[in-house]
Amino acid sequence: PRDGSPTATRRTPLDALPSPVRRLPVLLTLAAALVAGGGFGVGALAFGGADDGTRSPEVRAKPVATPSALPSPTVTRSAYPYGRQVGLRDGLGAGQCVDADWKGEDFEGRPGLKLVDCRDDDPQGQVIATVAAERGAPATDTEAVRGECARRTAELRATMPDPVLYVLTPESGQSEPPASACLLFLKHATLGGPLGDFRRFGDEVYITQLGPGDCINSEEDEDGSTTETLVSCDEPHDEQIAGWTWASGEGSSDSVDTGGLCEEKYGVDWARGKGHEMWGWSSTDEEWDAGFRHVMCSVAREDGKKLPAGGMKPAY
Structure with missing residues (x-):
């Protein structure tokens, strides 16, 4: 059961996975491809007239090829198309x-x-x-x-x-x-999974994959954590995402009333006087301490029942 100032983390399905914080720099290398042209000669055999009326071959001088420096060839596709430092051997595609x-x-x-x-x-x-x-x-x-x-x-x-x-x-x-x-x-957080149109309804999602207008169903697990599932707003659902707010100060995530922050920012537009309430969701303690102090705010019904299909609109 939820209390008045809910805080949920987003690592329910993948707690065992590491949250890598590995980074390295980018220097875009601009190099000019040198392309130079090379010449070559062709020998020709021409026939000219003789005084006795017969035809005899006349040999003309063969042009001499002009030597030229060989250019550095432009390759069709490098073994490391983004550079050896990047380390990828194939081009990237949308969704990867x-x-x-x-x-x-x-x-x-x-x-x-x-x-x-x-x-x-x-x-x-x-x-x-x-x-x-x-x-x-x-x-x-x-x-x-x-x-x-x-x-x-x-x-x-x-x-x-x-x-x-x-x-x-x-x-x-x-x-x-x-x-x-x-x-x-x-900044200061991993994605948790695919974003935007690369998500699928029915996916278990973390708050970092969500944004205003998304709808989710939430299920509390035995360990007290919560699993969020992305669902269509065209079907009844537990919550709808209103937006994000920021937790100032240096306190831990447990010390912050995330629900109160969301009520302060979005309550007038989304919840007040409508039988609805605001909920606040934070990320992992590790990411919170690293500087990701963003709180995702959602609106739900006070009686715990599902919101109707169709999605909600703010009052103002």
């Missing part, structure tokens, strides 16, 4: 999840990346979209690619707490490079 190893500051420089399972693991980042270079433009045109990645991820980022957009461009010198990858990470 990764762990990142940053050598310096998080999200700076070029990281080492490892593909992980989006659902069985606890990924640090996910490829939300890919951007192919426009015809005639270099694949490493980071400014243009970053702008397109920002546009394609804007709607999802608006639902996330402290998202980080990281753009991974291919290494230069490839005639057929992979598309640039638009990855999303969170």
Whole structure:
């Protein structure tokens, strides 16, 4: 049973999984591919007239080939298309999840990346979209690619707490490079699983996978933790996500009235006078102590019954 100031963690199904905090830096290398042309000569045999009326062959001088320096060939696809430091041998695709190893500051420089399972693991980042270079433009045109990645991820980022957009461009010198990858990470937290449209109804989810407008069913486990399942708002459901708030100060997650924080920020719009109440959900103690002090706020019925199908709208 819930009390008046609920706090739930998001590690119910995957408590045994490590929450890796491995990071490493990114330096986009721009190298120019040297392409030079080489010449070659062709010998020709021509026939000219003779005084006696007969034809005899006239041999002309054979042009001499002009030596030229051989260029460094442009490869079709490098063995490490994003660079050896990244460590991937294939191009990334939308929906794939990764762990990142940053050598310096998080999200700076070029990281080492490892593909992980989006659902069985606890990924640090996910490829939300890919951007192919426009015809005639270099694949490493980071400014243009970053702008397109920002546009394609804007709607999802608006639902996330402290998202980080990281753009991974291919290494230069490839005639057929992979598309640039638009990855999303969170500051001080792992994703917990797939994001946005890559989730499925019926998935067990962590709060870091959720955002305003999502609907969930919650089930309390024997150990007191709670399992949240993503469901369609078109069906009756336990809770609907209203948004995020921030817990200031330096206290532990147990010392914070997360429900009170959510009531203060969203109660007037979502709960007051409607037979509804606000709930607050925090992440793991480890991530809380690392700086992820975001609280997910949801609205539920005071009597514990399900919200009706169709989804709720704020009053204001």
